Amino acid sequence: MEDNIIGFHHFSIKAQRFQQTVDFYGTLGFKEVHSWSLPEFHLEQCTMLYHPRLNTYIEICDxxxxxxxxGRRRKEGEDFVENAIMHLCFVVKDAQRAYETALGNGAKPLSERTSLQLNSPVKSVSVANSLVYSPNGEVIEFLEAVEF
Incomplete structure (x- = not known):
């Protein structure tokens, strides 16, 4: 997997107060570059913030x-556990290969490679990703390189 990871993309926050959280990260130099909603995931508001000097993103969701x-480890039979930090995301060349390699190294399956269309009034973005639970329990997303 070492040669497949090509960068760190973003971390994701579930915000109790969406706009206040976006505004706070704005004071740290992050600028909004894309926003969307995904009703099938009960996601009304999500925005991708970018810090040009740091060359990194923060995704903030409602x-x-x-x-x-x-968060804590899932109990037997639970689909997943919710907490404030949603996942870590690594930019990869191949999301399915990263998924399979992670499983081979002790991760638990969450979602094989999936393609999603993130639509907004300004710009539509196609993404491809996969997700695993690390052996420690955190959610890791493998995102194929994309521009927001």
Missing amino acids: KKAHFPTQ
Whole structure:
């Protein structure tokens, strides 16, 4: 997997107060570059912020977002656990290869490579990703390189 990871893309936050959280990260130099919603995941608001000097992103989602997240270990039979930090994301060349390699190194499956269309009034973005639970329990996303 070492040669497949080509960069760190973003971390994701479930915000109790969406706009206040976006505004806070704005004071740290992050600028909004894309926003969207995914009703099928109860996601009303999500925005990608970018810090040009740091060359990194923060994804901020509203508190109703229904995604697997970082937190305590899942109990038997639970789909996933929710918490404030939703996942770590690594930019990869091949999301399926990263998924399979991670499983081979002790990760638990969450989502094989999937393609999604993130639509907004300004710009539509196609993404391809996969997700795993690390052996420690955090959610890791493998995102094929994309511009927001």
